[in-house]
Amino acid sequence: MSSNLPVEVQKLIGKTAIKDLSPLKVETGLWQNFCSAIKDSNSLYWDKSEATIHTGDLISHPALLPSWVHDFEWHPERERKQPMELHFMIKDLLSLPLGIVTEVEIEFYDPVKNGDNISSEQKLISVSDIVDTNLGKGRYWIIEVKYLNQLDILVGKQNIQFLGYKK
């Protein structure tokens, strides 16, 4: 564990700190919008007859798994919540206002389909000592996120490393 780490941050290490319920259902049009942005024509995301042969139905692009717990920018009834809330908690606790993703390891188990509800569990794994980077002084931290569907089946897991820094 890193030295000089605030006690509030030390207490978070190794514990599931945030559980996020899916704010919206997985929808075909939402993932096809992403596929369009990256020009991905894979038939499993677009062509029901072809997808049925392999996956029983169309599937969401795997890269979108973490974003199924991100809400719209604005909603008429819901207060907006920060995606990856634990990351923002740590930034605040460490007084590091800026943050970027530097490393990701993600595993995909069951495919995600139209109508699924994805929830997540976020756990802080580690925090580095203070480092000097090109962007400024900061720290790295790793958060593990598990993704479950509405049947409580684990559909994927990721470890994501952030750099929190200040100018």
Added chain:
Amino acid sequence: MNSNKLLPVTKHMISVKDIQNGAISSRDWAPLHSDQDWAINEGNLPNIIMNNYTLNGWIIKYMTDIFGPSTRVGKVGFKIKKPICPNNLLEFHGQQINENIISNNLSLMQLKIEIKVNEEIVASADATIGINKSNNHDYSPWKINSDKWMSYLQS
């Protein structure tokens, strides 16, 4: 089985709209992916930068374009060494480094991918994918139940 087969190189010129569109369609509202003034003046960055979901999307697209749409992506690990910004010409260079033959019809491939801009590596990835070696859809890697699939990924 070790192998060192080189995969085709693909190139994509990344625009402002590509980065904004990728971030917004993955509901990543952080301004460093969509607001150029904020990214430069507040984020201390050279420009807006590609978010990690979009980069992962491009990596997965690279693999499934080569190995076919029924490719089952099991694991992707990637490191971002330099921010990916508008007007970067991304070059995807891949290598198949290992093949684990599960059956006559199914292989797990391990791939290494480097993403370069002007010959400099800006991101690198390691991935594990399952592919059907036959033309028979009964052997699609998607037919493997999730417990068995998870055990393949851990092995």
